[in-house]
Amino acid sequence: MTDAALALDARAAVLATIDAQERFLLVTHEHPDGDALGSLIAMQALLRALRKDSVMVIAPDDFPLPNEYRFLSLDGLVTGPPSDLAERTVMFLDCGNLDRNPLAALHDGKTLVNIDHHHDNTRFGTVNYVVEDASCTAEIVWDLLHQTGVELTTGIAEALYVGLVTDTGRFSYENTTPRSHLMAAELIGAGVDVAAIYRRIYEEIPQAKLALLCRALQSLKVFTDDGVASAVLTISDFAETGAEDSYSEGVIDHLRALTGVKVAILIREVTANGRGVQRKVSLRATDNEIDVSAIARLYGGGGHRRAAGFTSELSASALIDAIRAQV
Ligand SMILES: [Mn+2]
Structure with missing residues (x-):
């Protein structure tokens, strides 16, 4: 059929x-x-x-x-x-x-x-x-x-x-x-x-959401050679700005929009019940050349070709290195 x-x-x-x-x-x-x-x-x-x-x-x-x-x-x-x-x-x-x-x-x-x-x-x-x-x-x-x-x-x-x-x-x-x-x-x-x-x-944005975006942009790293941009939000970024977890929604779009970027990475620290700090990793691709859902699946996650994610206990820098190697 x-x-x-x-x-x-x-x-x-x-x-x-x-x-x-x-x-x-x-x-x-x-x-x-x-x-x-x-x-x-x-x-x-x-x-x-x-x-x-x-x-x-x-x-x-x-x-x-x-x-x-x-x-x-x-x-x-x-x-x-x-x-x-x-x-x-x-x-x-x-x-x-x-x-x-x-x-x-x-x-x-x-x-x-x-x-x-x-x-x-x-x-x-x-x-x-x-x-x-x-x-x-x-x-x-x-x-x-x-x-x-x-x-x-x-x-x-x-x-x-x-x-x-x-x-x-x-x-x-x-x-x-x-x-x-x-x-x-x-x-x-x-x-x-x-x-x-x-x-x-898309509007009616709580002020804490803008403050969280500001924190994320302060952590921005652009790896020009690989076309990768990353940002990290820590537990204290959320606590100090008064942001809820969901306020990180949309942050990654700013990274994806940068000129020369093929893959954007946003890493958020979360505390899961009794399991210590974990990191939620969101990935976005700007074209079909790179399938970020394939990278996410290597770490037990999934998603679409251009938008995917996974959760990990690795450090932020180890995650960024590993993803750059895959890209
Ligand atoms: Mn859907």
Whole structure:
């Protein structure tokens, strides 16, 4: 079968599962981003419009959600597996592999529906609907909405738009296609207030976030020979500026934007419960020459060709050296 035929087959399997099952549990990856949350909310609305029983679950460690997404309404959200888990079909949205979801109780013995657009998705589901050329998982949910005939309300359109605008880097990344713009047109037609959502996601910046960016830029190193730029944020950078973890979102874009940079690295120190200091490493590539998800996978992480990440106990300087060697 061709890829297109396989994809249609997988879509039919998802639609058949939605049709056949009554109770669903919707989950996404840890540290949910705009696409993760937008896809969850839109799928929740889709299932409820079909009179299905659906709950969304996000692990307690993922709260508070990043400031820019707190305006989203998470109706029907729980923070742990519900007591009737065994009777629910678990639907993963925007989650490339099971390790990226912190709720291990959800991983075994149930029907797992895996809906995603990460090219390195491990196809861990009972049903796997992975559309690698979709700009975002929200785009796949948008298509399922059409297939099921569920009405595109303004609320659903807003959730889908948040996924679309964030995963395409405001329609600037290579994954932006005519289809992404057609989707945007339909969502705006359904009542999305583009300026209001822009302001909510990208502006209304807490002062501590700007202070954290300032710290990151002070640590900037540019390795001109390899086309690598790096920045490091320590635990004290977060503490002294009063920044939340999520305030480092967007910092790496400043490194990626530098002239001559092929790979940008942002290293953030975090303290994981009882495990000492760990470092979260984010990688961005500026063109398709270097696949940063391949580097991330060497360290147990993953992602997209141009945006990936992993967690490590190595020192910041050892990490930077190792990544430069890979580049
Ligand atoms: Mn995504």
